[in-house]
Amino acid sequence: MAKWGMVIDLDKCTGCQACTTACAMENNTLPGESWQDVLFYHQGKYPSAQMKWLPRPCMQCENPSCVHVCPTRATYKDMDAGGIVFVDWNKCIGCKYCMIACPYGVRFYADEKPLLEPDLRDIFPGSNGQLWSPPYQNPEQDWKRGIGIQPAGVVSKCTFCYHKVSKAPAGTPDLDEAIPELKEYVPACVRTCAPKARFFGDLDNPESQVNRLIGDKHGVRLKDHTGNKPQVYYLGAGAGVPAFEPKPRS
Amino acid sequence: MNQENIMKGPAGIGLLAISAIVLLASFGYAIASLMSQGHAAFNATSTVPWGQPIATYLYFALASSGLGLIASLPLVFGFRKFYPVVKRCIFLAFAILISGMAVLALELGNVFRMLWVIPLNLQIQSAMFWMGVFYLVDLLFLLWKFQKLDAGEWDSKTSKQVGIGSFLAVLLASGNLALIFGMMSMRPFWLDGLLPIYFYLTAVASGLAALVFFTYLAHGFSRDNMSAPLRNLLEGALPKFFGAVLGGTLLFIAVRAITGMYSNNPEIHLVWSEYLFASPVYQASLWLGIVLPFVLMLTGSMRNQAGTQILVAVLVFGGLFAERFFFVVGGQVIPLFKGTWEWDILSYTPSATEWSLTIMGSALLFTLWVLGERLLNLSAMPPSAVMQEGPAAEAAAHA
Numbered sequence: 001m002a003k004w005g006m007v008i009d010l011d012k013c014t015g016c017q018a019c020t021t022a023c024a025m026e027n028n029t030l031p032g033e034s035w036q037d038v039l040f041y042h043q044g045k046y047p048s049a050q051m052k053w054l055p056r057p058c059m060q061c062e063n064p065s066c067v068h069v070c071p072t073r074a075t076y077k078d079m080d081a082g083g084i085v086f087v088d089w090n091k092c093i094g095c096k097y098c099m100i101a102c103p104y105g106v107r108f109y110a111d112e113k114p115l116l117e118p119d120l121r122d123i124f125p126g127s128n129g130q131l132w133s134p135p136y137q138n139p140e141q142d143w144k145r146g147i148g149i150q151p152a153g154v155v156s157k158c159t160f161c162y163h164k165v166s167k168a169p170a171g172t173p174d175l176d177e178a179i180p181e182l183k184e185y186v187p188a189c190v191r192t193c194a195p196k197a198r199f200f201g202d203l204d205n206p207e208s209q210v211n212r213l214i215g216d217k218h219g220v221r222l223k224d225h226t227g228n229k230p231q232v233y234y235l236g237a238g239a240g241v242p243a244f245e246p247k248p249r250s
Numbered sequence: 251m252n253q254e255n256i257m258k259g260p261a262g263i264g265l266l267a268i269s270a271i272v273l274l275a276s277f278g279y280a281i282a283s284l285m286s287q288g289h290a291a292f293n294a295t296s297t298v299p300w301g302q303p304i305a306t307y308l309y310f311a312l313a314s315s316g317l318g319l320i321a322s323l324p325l326v327f328g329f330r331k332f333y334p335v336v337k338r339c340i341f342l343a344f345a346i347l348i349s350g351m352a353v354l355a356l357e358l359g360n361v362f363r364m365l366w367v368i369p370l371n372l373q374i375q376s377a378m379f380w381m382g383v384f385y386l387v388d389l390l391f392l393l394w395k396f397q398k399l400d401a402g403e404w405d406s407k408t409s410k411q412v413g414i415g416s417f418l419a420v421l422l423a424s425g426n427l428a429l430i431f432g433m434m435s436m437r438p439f440w441l442d443g444l445l446p447i448y449f450y451l452t453a454v455a456s457g458l459a460a461l462v463f464f465t466y467l468a469h470g471f472s473r474d475n476m477s478a479p480l481r482n483l484l485e486g487a488l489p490k491f492f493g494a495v496l497g498g499t500l501l502f503i504a505v506r507a508i509t510g511m512y513s514n515n516p517e518i519h520l521v522w523s524e525y526l527f528a529s530p531v532y533q534a535s536l537w538l539g540i541v542l543p544f545v546l547m548l549t550g551s552m553r554n555q556a557g558t559q560i561l562v563a564v565l566v567f568g569g570l571f572a573e574r575f576f577f578v579v580g581g582q583v584i585p586l587f588k589g590t591w592e593w594d595i596l597s598y599t600p601s602a603t604e605w606s607l608t609i610m611g612s613a614l615l616f617t618l619w620v621l622g623e624r625l626l627n628l629s630a631m632p633p634s635a636v637m638q639e640g641p642a643a644e645a646a647a648h649a
Contacts, residue, residue, distance in 0.1 A: 039587065065436065093360045093368075095358055100434060103587070111290060153288070153359025241587070246520060
């Protein structure tokens with residue numbers, strides 16, 4: 001079985017948020033429930049200020065702290081699914097301990113105050129147990145893996161688009177949208193990336209493009225000191241996330 | 251011995267009625283909000299997932315543990331002077347724990363599901379799994395211990411064994427509760443291997459506040475209505491112990507604040523400098539809720555006065571509730587990986603629904619306690635305690 005990993009080249013990312021939009025459309029997430037987001041950081045002052053883009057999906061950690069803390073095994077790492085970390089919505093009790101334990105802030109409890117008004121949950125009220133039911137919805141549903149639109153009171157997160165990836169031919173080293181016969185199996189954020197800053201493939205295959213990129217371009221993992229060991233690697237300048245600074249007080 | 255307990259009279263009925271009305275009103279409001287809005291009725295968000303209901307649960311659970319530890323003083327360690335408050339301690343520990351669990355139940359996304367998914371999946375790696383196990387064991391031991399004492403078994407072998415078991419359960423439950431926070435290396439404000447010690451100490455402080463307040467309330471805020479051994483305790487060992495525990499609490503807060511402020515890590519020092527110390531509410535709760543009570547308890551003439559003790563108990567209620575709130579929220583206010591989307595410290599203010607849960611828990615505690623005072627004899631103590639301490643205390647009271 002493959003060990004799915006993602007490589008994001010920050011020298012190519014333009015911060016266009018197409019990946020964020022594609023993810024939201026593919027997975028029918030609510031505003032603010034950004035399973036995939038492009039964060040930006042700024043440092044320094046004009047005229048030498050810098051901005052850094054940081055696309056941030058779930059890291060699908062090798063040693064995921066969210067899995068360790070979950071009291072019900074609702075969050076689990078599935079080695080038979082490429083090492084993707086899932087949330088079983090039939091088991092989640094909504095204690096939110098995984099959200100506390102995740103170092104990357106990539107878990108969401110959509111049963112909260114809406115980010116934007118009007119509330120989409122009021123416009124498209126949920127049916128069949130869903131938190132909301134938009135008019136167009138991805139037909140893929142697998143609540144045991146947190147795929148689809150979640151019910152109320154559970155935690156949701158990026159699944160590396162497992163509903164697409166899982167259909168790829170066995171033994172495929174890389175899922176590259178440039179290869180026509182593979183493009184339907186590529187995660188939405190990777191497929192839509194215009195500057196081709198994202199790559200997706202098998203981290204267990206030494207010949208895969210993702211492994212070659214990590215090796216040749218010195219791929220790094222975010223917050224590696226936490227020991228979570230993400231399956232997402234970053235290339236290029238800008239992978240160093242500046243420490244938090246509060247807004248200057250007037 | 252219980253004839254002077256005003257809760258057995260009309261005052262008890264009045265307080266029971268008020269508590270029950272507040273309980274029903276707050277529960278009704280919370281349920282109506284949750285049914286109509288879901289957890290959007292809370293101001294907790296994906297960036298600050300744990301808000302006031304968790305802080306309330308923490309406060310109640312630790313106050314319960316503190317009362318359990320105080321009850322262990324005579325039952326496990328032989329401090330016989332504490333016999334007059336043992337039954338009230340155990341009953342209060344039970345009532346407060348139930349109240350805390352009720353608040354937690356309404357905070358969870360799917361509370362009933364937990365009844366089968368936790369036992370069926372046995373995730374022993376999770377501290378939260380053990381929290382459920384240890385607090386359930388703690389609750390059962392409290393009931394068992396109370397049943398033994400209620401049957402007059404103060405010194406039997408079984409009673410002592412149950413007392414020791416209960417003491418261990420309390421240590422495990424509250425220590426593990428501390429580690430739910432203390433083991434989170436990705437939340438540096440909480441990460442602390444010694445957090446269980448801090449929790450034990452502050453648990454006893456909040457337990458003592460509850461014990462003092464409810465003991466005086468049961469006796470109409472007058473020592474004249476109390477038995478001699480109880481009066482003796484309230485004029486001697488208990489206020490000294492209370493003062494020492496408050497001093498220890500202050501020391502712990504000071505040590506955490508100094509190490510936190512000194513640290514370069516913004517996820518620790520900014521929480522202290524920009525969130526805790528920058529908040530007038532935190533400042534007020536620290537100075538009025540912990541420092542002032544400690545100062546009041548320093549001199550013997552002050553700490554032995556009934557008025558001082560009641561005032562200190564009420565101030566410590568507020569001080570430690572705020573301490574729990576700022577501890578829980580403080581661990582989350584530095585935005586985690588949000589970049590310039592969130593470029594300031596996060597703010598969180600509890601919603602009306604979250605406040606209604608805190609009020610509901612408090613009203614449930616009062617309701618259960620009044621029922622306990624009316625239906626049970628919470629002032630009972632072994633005959634030997636009355637024989638040994640009664641005459642001396644009477645003499646002291648008349649002197």
